[in-house]
Amino acid sequence: MLDFPKWKVWSVVVAIALSLVYALPNFVSPGTLPSFMPQNQLPLGLDLRGGSHLMLEAGTDDVARARLESLEDTVRSELRSAEGGAIAFTDLSLAGGRLRFTVSDPARLDTAVQLLNKATAPIGVGTGRDVDVARGDLPGQIVLTPTASGIANAVDNAMAQAVEVIRKRIDELGTREPTIVRQGKNRIVVQVPGLQDPAALKALLGKTAKLEFKLVNTNADPAEVAQGRAPPGSQILPAQEGGTMVVRRRAIITGDQLIDAQVSTDDNGRPAVSFRFDSTGGRRFAQATTENVGKPFAIILDGTVISAPTIISPILGGNGIIQGNYTVQTATDLAILLRSGKLPVELKVVEERTVGPDLGADSIRAGVIASIVSVLAVSILMIITYGRFGVYSVLALVINVVMILAIMSAASFTLTLPGIAGMVLTIGAAVDANVLINERIREEQRKGRGVVSSVETGFKEATRTIWDANSLNIIVAIIMFLFGSGPIKGFAVVLSIGIATSVFTAVTVVRLMVARWLAAARPAALQI
Amino acid sequence: MLLKLVPDTTNIGFVRLRFIAFGATLLLTLASIGLLATRGLNLGVDFVGGLTMQVEFTAPPPLDTLRERVDRIGVGQSALQEFGSPSSILIRLPLPEGDQGAVQRVVAKVQTALKKDYPGVSFARVESVSGKVSDELIRDGAWAVGLSMLFVALFTWFRFEWYFGISTVVALVHDVVVTLGFFALTQLEFDLNIVAAVLTIIGYSLNDKVVIDDRVRENLRKYRQMDIKQIIDLSVNETLPRTVMTSVTLLSALLALLFLGPEVIFGFTAAMVLGIVVGTYSSIFVSSSLLISLGVKSRAEGGLRDDRMAGAERVTRKG
Numbered sequence: 001m002l003d004f005p006k007w008k009v010w011s012v013v014v015a016i017a018l019s020l021v022y023a024l025p026n027f028v029s030p031g032t033l034p035s036f037m038p039q040n041q042l043p044l045g046l047d048l049r050g051g052s053h054l055m056l057e058a059g060t061d062d063v064a065r066a067r068l069e070s071l072e073d074t075v076r077s078e079l080r081s082a083e084g085g086a087i088a089f090t091d092l093s094l095a096g097g098r099l100r101f102t103v104s105d106p107a108r109l110d111t112a113v114q115l116l117n118k119a120t121a122p123i124g125v126g127t128g129r130d131v132d133v134a135r136g137d138l139p140g141q142i143v144l145t146p147t148a149s150g151i152a153n154a155v156d157n158a159m160a161q162a163v164e165v166i167r168k169r170i171d172e173l174g175t176r177e178p179t180i181v182r183q184g185k186n187r188i189v190v191q192v193p194g195l196q197d198p199a200a201l202k203a204l205l206g207k208t209a210k211l212e213f214k215l216v217n218t219n220a221d222p223a224e225v226a227q228g229r230a231p232p233g234s235q236i237l238p239a240q241e242g243g244t245m246v247v248r249r250r251a252i253i254t255g256d257q258l259i260d261a262q263v264s265t266d267d268n269g270r271p272a273v274s275f276r277f278d279s280t281g282g283r284r285f286a287q288a289t290t291e292n293v294g295k296p297f298a299i300i301l302d303g304t305v306i307s308a309p310t311i312i313s314p315i316l317g318g319n320g321i322i323q324g325n326y327t328v329q330t331a332t333d334l335a336i337l338l339r340s341g342k343l344p345v346e347l348k349v350v351e352e353r354t355v356g357p358d359l360g361a362d363s364i365r366a367g368v369i370a371s372i373v374s375v376l377a378v379s380i381l382m383i384i385t386y387g388r389f390g391v392y393s394v395l396a397l398v399i400n401v402v403m404i405l406a407i408m409s410a411a412s413f414t415l416t417l418p419g420i421a422g423m424v425l426t427i428g429a430a431v432d433a434n435v436l437i438n439e440r441i442r443e444e445q446r447k448g449r450g451v452v453s454s455v456e457t458g459f460k461e462a463t464r465t466i467w468d469a470n471s472l473n474i475i476v477a478i479i480m481f482l483f484g485s486g487p488i489k490g491f492a493v494v495l496s497i498g499i500a501t502s503v504f505t506a507v508t509v510v511r512l513m514v515a516r517w518l519a520a521a522r523p524a525a526l527q528i
Numbered sequence: 529m530l531l532k533l534v535p536d537t538t539n540i541g542f543v544r545l546r547f548i549a550f551g552a553t554l555l556l557t558l559a560s561i562g563l564l565a566t567r568g569l570n571l572g573v574d575f576v577g578g579l580t581m582q583v584e585f586t587a588p589p590p591l592d593t594l595r596e597r598v599d600r601i602g603v604g605q606s607a608l609q610e611f612g613s614p615s616s617i618l619i620r621l622p623l624p625e626g627d628q629g630a631v632q633r634v635v636a637k638v639q640t641a642l643k644k645d646y647p648g649v650s651f652a653r654v655e656s657v658s659g660k661v662s663d664e665l666i667r668d669g670a671w672a673v674g675l676s677m678l679f680v681a682l683f684t685w686f687r688f689e690w691y692f693g694i695s696t697v698v699a700l701v702h703d704v705v706v707t708l709g710f711f712a713l714t715q716l717e718f719d720l721n722i723v724a725a726v727l728t729i730i731g732y733s734l735n736d737k738v739v740i741d742d743r744v745r746e747n748l749r750k751y752r753q754m755d756i757k758q759i760i761d762l763s764v765n766e767t768l769p770r771t772v773m774t775s776v777t778l779l780s781a782l783l784a785l786l787f788l789g790p791e792v793i794f795g796f797t798a799a800m801v802l803g804i805v806v807g808t809y810s811s812i813f814v815s816s817s818l819l820i821s822l823g824v825k826s827r828a829e830g831g832l833r834d835d836r837m838a839g840a841e842r843v844t845r846k847g
Binding site: 055057104198199202206225281292348349350351352353354355356358359362363366367369370371373374375377378381382384385386387417418419424425427428429431432433436439440442443446448461464466468469471472473475477479484485486487488491492495526527528 | 529531532533536537577584621629631632635636639650651652654655656657658660661664665668671672675676679680683684687711720721723724727728730731734735738741742743744746766767768770774776777778780781782784787788789790791792793796797800
């Protein structure tokens with residue numbers, strides 16, 4: 001038990017030395033260490049350094065509805081361009097999560113089903129159908145139902161896209177090191193350290209930024225519109241300066257074709273946003289404006305008409321300007337939104353945790369002071385109780401803290417406030433291990449065993465108990481990590497690392513120190 | 529001379545005290561359940577949704593005026609609480625009706641209103657959780673605690689014997705219930721951090737119990753002439769110096785954290801302090817004595833053995 005082969009001694013020494021090297025960056029200012037040494041500092045959680053944590057959730061219903069709307073486009077274009085002339089249909093509805101319509105000519109029903117089956121066929125090999133095409137109950141009716149896997153795919157794609165859009169938007173804000181990760185099926189967690197007021201961030205993330213250009217329907221009957229009924233092919237949208245406006249459902253062009261948007265000023269010197277389309281978009285914009293000179297068209301952002309200028313002359317260069325009572329700030333925000341593209345799905349903030357930097361600093365200070373006092377209290381108790389063995393335990397304790405810091409820095413685990421609590425508790429576990437060993441040595445001595453024999457039996461018997469107890473604690477820590485959320489996870493990480501290092505330091509390192517001392521001093525009696 | 533918190537050899541008849549201890553334990557547990565049923569837990573926004581704002585004022589604001597002003601915003605009944613210092617106020621607001629984004633609109637409203645009424649005010653901490661997320665957090669928390677207990681029982685059963693598993697889990701349930709009762713009594717906010725504390729209490733209390741169980745098992749093998757009561761008394765007494773020393777050391781560390789540590793983890797540390805006290809009590813008085821009630825017999829009484837699986841079978845058959 002007390003014999004240490006050379007290689008074992010060296011492994012312990014190397015492990016401690018490595019820990020010191022990896023923990024070192026936390027105690028010096030960045031950039032002072034030579035480049036061949038590790039530089040990683042322990043990343044601090046938002047609760048310690050201040051910042052914003054937002055959890056955004058996408059409504060899966062919205063994605064399903066968007067999927068259904070794009071399906072409507074597919075149906076229209078497929079049937080229009082069918083071989084042997086367009087297939088006419090009536091009664092198209094999107095109710096109940098299905099798309100229904102009735103083909104006017106029963107003779108062409110089969111052709112229509114075939115066409116749609118082909119158009120919605122899965123692209124990948126071995127993937128199931130995204131949409132089921134079937135005949136409805138009514139004569140001539142066709143029903144398209146998105147399958148569960150189809151909707152899941154749509155949600156998945158939308159979320160992947162949303163993460164990219166959010167990244168672009170946050171980068172535009174100029175904030176450093178944002179963390180943007182998907183969580184579960186339809187959530188995205190955004191963490192921005194150092195952000196004091198997340199209002200601007202939330203405003204940026206909360207907007208879909210779907211830009212559309214649609215022709216205004218000037219022929220609508222005002223009486224019908226007042227009752228909320230739009231003419232076929234048209235829709236009623238709210239206008240930014242109040243009231244409503246009737247526009248054609250079909251967009252001439254959408255923001256998808258935008259390649260740039262910048263703040264500029266209009267003819268009156270007020271802030272506005274100018275934009276440029278890509279070449280395809282520019283051509284289409286030119287064509288649409290040429291065909292509709294003299295008519296008003298609506299610029300629509302997220303379902304609200306921002307302005308409805310009349311097309312005075314064809315716009316050929318692919319450039320345009322959006323005017324609407326903007327301030328420099330709102331115009332800048334809109335430009336950012338347009339540049340980063342539209343979110344494929346509306347996101348809502350379902351959880352927010354924001355910590356101001358002052359509070360974070362206070363927490364660190366209080367946490368550090370408390371930890372120092374804790375360690376002092378523990379050290380004093382251990383030393384006055386166990387003498388030399390207490391000193392060894394305290395040394396092991398310090399090594400333990402250094403090792404936790406080293407592992408967490410090297411692996412870039414984030415230290416949170418509950419993490420600090422976890423560290424203090426680990427110190428407790430390490431102390432317990434040494435108390436167990438020392439008490440056992442005392443006991444064995446009382447039974448009349450010699451020095452070496454007491455120490456050997458003490459370590460042997462106590463180690464078994466320490467292993468039992470710590471395996472159980474590791475189990476609890478793993479469960480906490482798997483099932484806990486947020487603060488519990490941060491706590492579990494430190495606890496797991498701490499349990500491992502505390503067994504190493506409290507058992508192996510202390511044993512090594514004791515063995516060396518026994519070999520060198522050969523004491524006749526133990527003061528313990 | 530080195531310090532000894534507990535004399536070298538103690539001979540306290542813990543087993544003899546077990547009926548008193550069981551009575552006290554039952555009383556504590558029932559009182560806790562009663563408190564939980566009547567007063568309930570003061571659940572934080574993590575678990576009921578809604579929002580908490582820690583607002584730093586430039587000077588201590590009169591609470592009545594502040595409450596009136598917040599209530600006038602029209603976002604529901606507010607609850608105010610000093611947090612650490614008189615100019616630092618915690619404002620709790622209920623979960624607003626409506627969709628997932630409703631909480632966010634309330635946050636914005638309150639911030640604008642307070643900034644107008646109290647220039648120079650700053651928002652040190654804002655936490656808002658929607659109803660759906662808080663439901664999930666409850667579910668996750670309950671799973672974490674429940675599964676931990678289950679695995680502890682399984683591990684103890686596998687590593688020791690089935691009756692050690694039962695006595696340990698009974699004692700752990702007692703520790704958790706009493707801790708929850710403490711939170712019902714003090715109405716300290718019960719949030720995610722406290723769930724972490726409860727899990728840690730389980731861990732520590734477990735340490736204690738494993739140490740004693742280990743010693744009981746060792747002594748069952750060693751002293752073949754003793755009956756089970758003597759063995760348990762001996763084991764608890766032998767491990768008493770360690771139990772007390774560890775608890776005192778941990779308590780001294782936790783008390784430092786409680787009084788000097790950041791306000792944010794006050795509830796967490798308070799739970800831990802209580803957990804250590806309750807856990808130590810249940811290790812000494814409840815779990816080990818429970819072994820007798822579960823019908824464990826020593827070798828002298830015709831019970832145990834060297835091979836633990838065979839022994840377990842024999843005990844089972846007898847029971």
